[in-house]
Amino acid sequence: MSRTLDLSRRPAPLPGPRTLAGLSIPALKAEMESLGLDPKQAGMRAKQLRRWVHHFGAREFSVMSDIAKELRAVLADKYVLDRPEIADHQVSKDGTQKWLTRFAPGVEGESVYIPDVGKAGALCVSSQVGCTLNCTFCHTGTQALVRNLTAAEIVQQVLIARDALSEWPTSTEDRLLTNIVFMGMGEPLYNLDNVVEAIDTIADGDGISIGRRRITVSTAGVAPKIPELGARTNAALAISLHATNDDLRDQLVPINKKYDLQTLFEAIRAYPDLGNSKRVTFEYVMLKGVNDSLAEARDLIRLLKGVPAKINLIPFNPWPGSPYECSDWETIEEFAEVLNRAGYASPIRTPRGRDILAACGQLRSESVKKSAAEKRREALEGAADQGA
Numbered sequence: 001m002s003r004t005l006d007l008s009r010r011p012a013p014l015p016g017p018r019t020l021a022g023l024s025i026p027a028l029k030a031e032m033e034s035l036g037l038d039p040k041q042a043g044m045r046a047k048q049l050r051r052w053v054h055h056f057g058a059r060e061f062s063v064m065s066d067i068a069k070e071l072r073a074v075l076a077d078k079y080v081l082d083r084p085e086i087a088d089h090q091v092s093k094d095g096t097q098k099w100l101t102r103f104a105p106g107v108e109g110e111s112v113y114i115p116d117v118g119k120a121g122a123l124c125v126s127s128q129v130g131c132t133l134n135c136t137f138c139h140t141g142t143q144a145l146v147r148n149l150t151a152a153e154i155v156q157q158v159l160i161a162r163d164a165l166s167e168w169p170t171s172t173e174d175r176l177l178t179n180i181v182f183m184g185m186g187e188p189l190y191n192l193d194n195v196v197e198a199i200d201t202i203a204d205g206d207g208i209s210i211g212r213r214r215i216t217v218s219t220a221g222v223a224p225k226i227p228e229l230g231a232r233t234n235a236a237l238a239i240s241l242h243a244t245n246d247d248l249r250d251q252l253v254p255i256n257k258k259y260d261l262q263t264l265f266e267a268i269r270a271y272p273d274l275g276n277s278k279r280v281t282f283e284y285v286m287l288k289g290v291n292d293s294l295a296e297a298r299d300l301i302r303l304l305k306g307v308p309a310k311i312n313l314i315p316f317n318p319w320p321g322s323p324y325e326c327s328d329w330e331t332i333e334e335f336a337e338v339l340n341r342a343g344y345a346s347p348i349r350t351p352r353g354r355d356i357l358a359a360c361g362q363l364r365s366e367s368v369k370k371s372a373a374e375k376r377r378e379a380l381e382g383a384a385d386q387g388a
């Protein structure tokens with residue numbers, strides 16, 4: 001005889017103690033005030049915690065030697081320093097690493113560490129799970145928005161990479177992780193408050209200490225938020241351009257229908273402090289027969305005139321069922337050559353981590369597929385059980 005568990009009556013799991021990992025100074029201070037500390041004490045404890053957690057990478061309160069034992073006991077009772085669960089972690093032959101992080105049940109976001117990018121290596125972080133933008137060549141665009149990530153959840157992606165790279169305490173020399181790019185899942189400018197708070201924490205010199213100059217935020221073109229991003233973060237700006245005329249860009253990056261190229265470029269020109277030492281990165285995905293003609297390379301140069309710019313040609317990373325192909329290598333090189341002659345140095349981004357599906361949105365989509373398959377299997381087993 002088989003027994004069937006009635007899962008519908010299972011009580012909701014009790015929320016466990018919350019983690020302080022990834023919290024900003026204001027958030028840590030608010031937590032300390034919630035324990036009854038006066039604002040001055042709370043501010044001081046917040047700074048101590050920030051140093052333990054984000055400089056030393058502490059996982060236990062017991063190591064915090066400058067915090068009184070009694071308070072450490074209270075902290076250990078109420079909080080943890082855990083990172084969120086890692087649902088999947090893959091390491092590519094070329095050193096690229098990819099994490100699928102489960103922030104909460106059903107809320108899974110990707111981050112990718114790419115060696116030899118930036119000063120030493122860059123971590124690509126997600127700002128949302130899923131996306132609302134529907135760019136036609138992007139796999140995340142096929143996935144509905146689940147939710148914005150919190151500032152702490154964005155920072156936790158950096159902590160997880162630092163854990164894997166064994167880069168605690170924060171050092172100033174020979175780091176493997178030197179740059180952060182907001183080029184994972186989601187549109188950072190639709191989650192600007194959390195992105196700003198996360199950047200404050202990542203750039204904090206007494207914590208993770210990755211300088212603002214080495215943090216790049218990429219947007220599909222939420223024009224009204226672009227100057228605000230610069231004013232609030234001082235980060236570097238990247239624009240997912242992908243087309244040089246409105247007709248094609250309307251198709252590839254549909255937010256262009258709301259903010260067309262002229263509006264977008266007005267916003268870009270208003271980005272604070274642009275100059276030789278601070279250029280805008282323009283990302284251009286190479287799609288065979290769609291946007292890869294040499295005439296478009298020349299249009300691109302015309303479009304960027306007067307904007308301090310770098311260009312990143314991204315070979316299209318195909319995903320199952322994607323409606324495009326990557327341009328031929330020869331075409332990409334010819335396109336790059338036109339840009340080179342106009343003074344844009346080494347514009348091709350080499351594809352990394354192809355063996356671990358490093359294109360945006362792929363790991364999560366594999367996981368969703370798996371769990372759907374698991375659900376089907378469970379349903380079948382359940383049906384077989386009932387029939388027994």
Ligand code: SAH
Pocket residue numbers: 135137138139182183184185186187188218219220221238239240241283285314315316317318319359360
């Ligand atoms: N929403 C933001 C950040 C996320 S996408 C933005 O649009 O900029 C990060 C970069 O990866 C963007 O330039 C995006 O256009 C590009 N991208 C997305 N899918 C891709 C794919 N399959 N192949 C190559 N580049 C892709």
